[in-house]
Amino acid sequence: MHVMVLSCCVLVLLLPGLCLSAPTFTPEVTSSPPAEPQGDLKLAIEYLQQFYNLQKEPLGRMKRSGASFISKVKEMQIFFGLNTSGALDFDTLELMRSPRCGVPDVEEYSQIQGTRWDKNVITYSIGTYTRDMPRNTVDSLVDSAFSVWARASSLTFVRSYTRNADIMVHFVTYEHGDLFPFDGPRGTLAHAFGPGLGVGGDTHFDDSEHWTAGDTGFNLFVVAAHEFGHALGLKHSRNPESLMYPSYKSSHPANILSDEDVANIHALYGPVRSRANHVLRHGLSSQHGPWISGSLFPRLMQNKCDPDLTFDAVSTLGDATCFFRGRYLWIKHNEQYDIKEGPITNFMPKIETSIDAAFWVPRRSTAYLIHESTFWTVRGSLVKGKPRALSHFGFPAWVQDVDAAVHIVKTGRTLFFMHDIYWSYNENRRVMDFGYPKYISDDFPGVNTTINAAVHKEGYLYFFIGPEVYKYDYTQKRVVAVEKANSWLGC
Ligand SMILES: [Ca+2]
Ligand SMILES: [Ca+2]
Ligand SMILES: [Ca+2]
Ligand SMILES: [Zn+2]
Ligand SMILES: [Zn+2]
Structure with a gap:
């Protein structure tokens, strides 16, 4: 079974400030600086490596006419509903430069949604804060972001003040101890690990960004709600109306979740107030406890301080x-x-x-x-x-x-x-x-x-x-x- 996957939200910005006011990433033809052809290729290679699992090769050897490169361009074009030309045409490059959150690859999307927590009361803790706003503002935005999912599902989120809550929230910069360093201002905004032990569920925000409660920087509520979707096991959506669409959007409708987001969270955790029905429908036996069963990740937490611990x-x-x-x-x-x-x-x-x-x-x-x-x-x-x-x-x-x-x-x-x-x-x-x-x-x-x-x-x-x-x-x-x-x- 497919276990935990890290999802990264990445924002590739065309121009400083574009993201602040533009609700999405509608290609802005006139605002695009003229790019060198070589720069386009480099951008495309890095983009496809990061999001579409294009294999790494020395830049000199990577050709835009290469079969693997073209097929990855097509994969990306299919994902975004572009003309599937396999060429770095204008729309494709615009999209690669546009604000978006990282889909590791398309294969992942085609799978059913990810793993789920094996319980429906989930703890979270804010380990480090950004200085961009007062702590109580961060607390309240994070709380609101969890509420988005709590209102739509059987899940309950409980704030903890320990360092071992299920979902640890951190504001960090650059290298921060996992294998996914942040990149300074812009670029990657945040990432979250799927449900699981240890780092599972943990959500990291790039503190090189300017975080805000409004729309003068990156809106913490919006990004957090998206990231917490990953922390609960959701993948990216191809539907631009969905919160789980892989792009930063500074404005959202009052109802931030699309029908698809709601259906996906229901598929993992069941809807609000109909737990009994859900259990019956799925025939879960009560001996497992209705909301304890269904764990898809192995129980293999290890005690690192066991005196007999050996390493492979x-x-x-x-x-x-x-x-x-x-x-x-x-x-x-x-x-x-x-x-x-x-x-x-x-x-x-x-x-x-x-x-x-x-x-x-x-x-x-x-x-x-x-x-x-x-x-x-x-x-x-x-x-x-x-x-x-x-x-x-x-x-x-x-x-x-x-x-x-x-x-x-x-x-x-x-x-x-x-x-x-x-x-x-x-x-x-x-x-x-x-x-x-x-x-x-x-x-x-x-x-x-x-x-x-x-x-x-x-x-x-x-x-x-x-x-x-x-x-x-x-x-x-x-x-x-x-x-x-x-x-x-x-x-
Ligand atoms: Ca965790
Ligand atoms: Ca960044
Ligand atoms: Ca060995
Ligand atoms: Zn994402
Ligand atoms: Zn991280």
Whole structure:
């Protein structure tokens, strides 16, 4: 089952101020600055990568005549009801420049609505505020935005003052500890994670924007109501009348929800005041509790401070370190952000398995996540294409999984560990080094058991073995320290 997905609302503005008064994104021909053709292509590529899952390739190699590029342009044109030419015509470019909220891709839209909370009383908490308006104004706008959904469904929202409410609301800027950094003024406005554990439901507003209660900046009520739709499991709508249409609109009718928005929230949580009927209609057995059943996300919350906690894989990913266990992931950013956690699918929607081993190659800004005999490549939060075969690295056929992997920048080598042996892969030449596999204990004295996970940091190798982590100096070839593995998560 499709689990949690992050949705981003992005605003690409044509001109400063356009969004402030224009109710929608009607193409404004005359106000558009003349754009360089190359600039158009760059805009289109970035747009399609962000919203339509266009695969990343070096800009030089990306051609507007390429088949994958054209098909993504068409997908976008179909979504917005444009002429499906596959070309970057005027209307298409206008739309790409126009205020809109990010649809990760069209496939997602075609699925039924997303996951739902497994309860109908949902807590929220405002963790950080914007300075753009008084706190009590923020409180009241957020409350109103939740009320939009409460009035239309069986849901009740309860404000909490803790840090572990279901929906944590934050105003943040740029990098903020998840894998989806904001972009400064304009561009991305906000994003929200779908229902789920940890970061699930959490809603982040880009505090580089000017937030307002009126229409002199971005209207917090409108954006919050849209984002909370995502936090409840709703996807984007193609209907321009819907709140869940992927675009910022500064003016809305008194009734902010379209019939479609209402139908979609009913489909997930049932309508107001007809709970009993809904339960009967859906034949839910009372033993589950009528509003407890129907959870579509796995119960796999993990206690990071369990003294016996082990990790399946640990890897750098950009400025963060990822810790994988089962289908769960903790992300610790190098800066002092809260540790973000949740099912892997929350951060990387395509990855619905556990991860055996992972490594990071900085000069490609790419992480490699290995599951059994396949691996994914990941840049930022973008999982590239389909998983590829582990044999790609040149393993013999009998190698069907590995325990751990780590890339060492200084040597340009990636080491793959499996039981008591390891391989060395030359990332520059993209071949296995000659003479491998070798015994781990021969080359890494002091490391005598299966390695669960490995990572390279600040000149040291770290081997995660059971609930401990061995700090290894590979020039001196010795273990220099042993500590609790989860001390890395602040335990
Ligand atoms: Ca949450
Ligand atoms: Ca922004
Ligand atoms: Ca492992
Ligand atoms: Zn959205
Ligand atoms: Zn975020």
